[in-house]
Amino acid sequence: MSQSDVSLRHNVRGQKDDTAQSVLDRTIERFTRHVAGHSSRRSLFGRIGAWVTFGALLPTLPVERASAAQTSQPKFKPPTPFAANAQTTDATACNYWRYCAIDGFLCASCGGGVHSCPPGTSPSPTSWIGTCFNPGDGQSYLVAYRDCCGQDACSQPMCLGTEGDQPSYRPQANNDIIWCFGTGALIYNCSTSVIVGNAS
Amino acid sequence: MRHSRAIRSGTGALVLSFIVLGVSSVASVQAKADEPVVQEEESDIVKLSPVTPHRILVQDTVATHAKDGRIYVVDADKAKLLGMVQAAYNGNVVQDPKGRAFYVAETVWSRGNRGDRLDLLPAYDPQTLTITNDEVLPGRALVTPKKNDLAISQDGGRVYVFSMVPTNAVHVVDTATHKVSQTVDLPGCALAYPWGNDGFTSICADGGLANVSLKAGKAEVTHTKPFFDPEKDAVFEHSPTRRSDGKTWFISYSGLVYPTALSADSKVEAPWSIQEAAGMKKAQAAEAPFAKTWRPGGWQLSALHYASGHLFVLMHEGTFWTHKEAGTEIWELDTATHKLVRRIPLTAPATMLGVTQDEKPLLFTNDSEGDLFIWDMKSGKQLHKMPHLGDDLYFTIALGE
Numbered sequence: 001m002s003q004s005d006v007s008l009r010h011n012v013r014g015q016k017d018d019t020a021q022s023v024l025d026r027t028i029e030r031f032t033r034h035v036a037g038h039s040s041r042r043s044l045f046g047r048i049g050a051w052v053t054f055g056a057l058l059p060t061l062p063v064e065r066a067s068a069a070q071t072s073q074p075k076f077k078p079p080t081p082f083a084a085n086a087q088t089t090d091a092t093a094c095n096y097w098r099y100c101a102i103d104g105f106l107c108a109s110c111g112g113g114v115h116s117c118p119p120g121t122s123p124s125p126t127s128w129i130g131t132c133f134n135p136g137d138g139q140s141y142l143v144a145y146r147d148c149c150g151q152d153a154c155s156q157p158m159c160l161g162t163e164g165d166q167p168s169y170r171p172q173a174n175n176d177i178i179w180c181f182g183t184g185a186l187i188y189n190c191s192t193s194v195i196v197g198n199a200s
Numbered sequence: 201m202r203h204s205r206a207i208r209s210g211t212g213a214l215v216l217s218f219i220v221l222g223v224s225s226v227a228s229v230q231a232k233a234d235e236p237v238v239q240e241e242e243s244d245i246v247k248l249s250p251v252t253p254h255r256i257l258v259q260d261t262v263a264t265h266a267k268d269g270r271i272y273v274v275d276a277d278k279a280k281l282l283g284m285v286q287a288a289y290n291g292n293v294v295q296d297p298k299g300r301a302f303y304v305a306e307t308v309w310s311r312g313n314r315g316d317r318l319d320l321l322p323a324y325d326p327q328t329l330t331i332t333n334d335e336v337l338p339g340r341a342l343v344t345p346k347k348n349d350l351a352i353s354q355d356g357g358r359v360y361v362f363s364m365v366p367t368n369a370v371h372v373v374d375t376a377t378h379k380v381s382q383t384v385d386l387p388g389c390a391l392a393y394p395w396g397n398d399g400f401t402s403i404c405a406d407g408g409l410a411n412v413s414l415k416a417g418k419a420e421v422t423h424t425k426p427f428f429d430p431e432k433d434a435v436f437e438h439s440p441t442r443r444s445d446g447k448t449w450f451i452s453y454s455g456l457v458y459p460t461a462l463s464a465d466s467k468v469e470a471p472w473s474i475q476e477a478a479g480m481k482k483a484q485a486a487e488a489p490f491a492k493t494w495r496p497g498g499w500q501l502s503a504l505h506y507a508s509g510h511l512f513v514l515m516h517e518g519t520f521w522t523h524k525e526a527g528t529e530i531w532e533l534d535t536a537t538h539k540l541v542r543r544i545p546l547t548a549p550a551t552m553l554g555v556t557q558d559e560k561p562l563l564f565t566n567d568s569e570g571d572l573f574i575w576d577m578k579s580g581k582q583l584h585k586m587p588h589l590g591d592d593l594y595f596t597i598a599l600g601e
Contacts, residue, residue: 081519155264163521167437169390169403178342
């Protein structure tokens, strides 16, 4: 790039700036006159006052509380290592708070949802129960890990949560058993996590 | 002139080609003389030799399409696959202690994923891998395969099949008649740890044991008092049993070892700590969920070499409730002195650990890729790696185990 090119460009830019300035001046002037002509000082102060008063209440709204829960600084002291890394927004990730003791393929990634079976499968009326801590509200909940059955393993990436998981001689707390009792063929497809009560 | 040169060069080429042809035909005749003449063939089937201590069975659950489970037969000296049989849907396997047969517990439905359910216990000839009897069971527990959901007596006369259909029970199968001789109801208890020829013991939900004596023919059940708290520090189902006398080392999640003499009147000794055996502090249990230390973990996480009394346990560093995490080391422990013998670092984290029962024992581990690793037990050195033997290798069975 030569020196003459630089100076040429500078000149062009300077001309454009002059034009822009005059357009900006005109616009602001027109806007200010419009505001002055169509509003009273009282209504302006009223609106500012309303924002000051009700704006302070914004953090108390549920929306605000939910988003604050996702920050790295947990509001509530997590009772377990899983809870310390748990999140409340992505039900297709293994660290979703309800999956503290899940073992298998997530129905949420297999065409179903966190408490819904994929089409073509059926939920078992039986399950085992885990207790998971929700970092969003600081409460622990009873979670029924109900399997969806009738098709072979869905085989999306699997998750293994083992908090509170006990051996099969404690079936009510064991995640190795094929929990498909009462569904016809006891063939396991994926696992749901259904809230069945508050454990706090 | 030009013409005659062309003729001359043409003659030269002809002579050269004759020489080349001659040399090559001599070479090909020589090669033919070295190789046997290819003849017509008949199809045949390989027949294996009788079972040797280093011929093992490897269970592959194939969790991503579990209806297709299988059992591999492997020559562990040569790291060679000798054959395989199906083990459908969370299948399990036990081998006759003398290697005369092996039994696969499996489940199929008449129309694949639907229809009538069939629970089966085919008996296999270990040399031909053919079924000698295809027995139908009254039921069996459908659970991610654990060795002790299926067990065999020391003389090979009885197979014990844990069932949850419709309630917890163990079916006792007579291997001579291939019939269920009786079903022992065990409400609140599960699994079967065999002791000699006379019976087996189950673990119960209260942290005690149920002892089932079959000596008198009909089962007699006795219960021990609870010796552990399943909610605070449960014992692993994958704890090893020496079948000949029923001596079992129940390993807890935190790393306590309860030496137990199983019988009609099982006796549990005071536990010792794996971590203390290694000169560390005893590990905390569920009361301190964030406490990080070396802990036992995996699936088939332990194995016992009967003759030396050495216990092998997969260990990893983690918090409590990481009892299914793959081990990064094998810890070799002396069950007589309660001391650590050696720590063997693994090349890949393993959930499975197996051992052969001979004088030159081999150890087996897996990894997440379905590879089988074969180790020399005495030196702790890796001998072989069988790349991607299967999908999900859950446990091994060796002769006499």
